[in-house]
Amino acid sequence: MSDVAPQSLPPAAPKPLRMVLVVACALLDADGRVLIAKRPEGKALAGLWEFPGGKLEAGERPEAALIRELHEELGITVKEACLAPLTFASHAYDDFHLLMPLYVCRRWDGFVSAREGQELKWVAPARLRDYPMPPADEPLIPHLIALQA
Template identity: 70%
Template sequence: MPSPVNVKPIVLVVACALVDPDGRVLVAQRPEGKPMAGLWEFPGGKVQPGESPEAALIRELEEELGVSTHASCLAPLTFASHAYESFHLLMPLYVCRRWHNEPVGREHQALRWVRPQRLHELVMPAADLPLIAPLCDLL
């Protein structure tokens, strides 16, 4: 059993691969002033207490990108489990092919549509990297 000194809080974050009709995936660049600024990531965010992962993702997509979708349009694909220095991140990745409105960077973040096989060319947070292969296999 790990000693209490080595125990890190678990942070639940949801991510989404928005897939356009061309098979490209939307990624967002973390804006200046945020941790890991400049890195590319799948849109999403923290799950609030009492919130389901799907509800959190629907909320985050609206807040970050101005898009709306429904839980029935979110298909769970895989997840990442990654130990950062001060916390352990658990991040399910959902695939979404149906949403309303064109995505815009509401938090001043750059957006880019990328072929899944080219995601490895972007500098991404370590936790996002294991999500790429299952996404490439799907698409």
């Protein structure tokens, strides 16, 4: 028998969250307003407003994913040269960690239309906080406000 008291094991480290990479775009119109979309019913975070974009497909570059998503969601054509990286968000949700680069785009071809049934609004950056957004999107707002300063 040993005279050594049993040591308690350190608490198990939390299970690492899977990383999800999503790209987003702040489309800016001639008046400096940014486009936001309301997440439709039946989707996670339904009813919250967000910047257009979406998940990357396997092997897809962020810029290519954003060009694809903007065409699918809004019916517009964007050239990669018109996408300017602005900042990114990093947010831990309950079951995944979201990493979301935000690009700014001031030029595109076509007319913005809601192709997935989502509600769209053009909003002055200073008014973005008037619209409830997912936690990952909220830290992006000051960067968009600073663009207008």
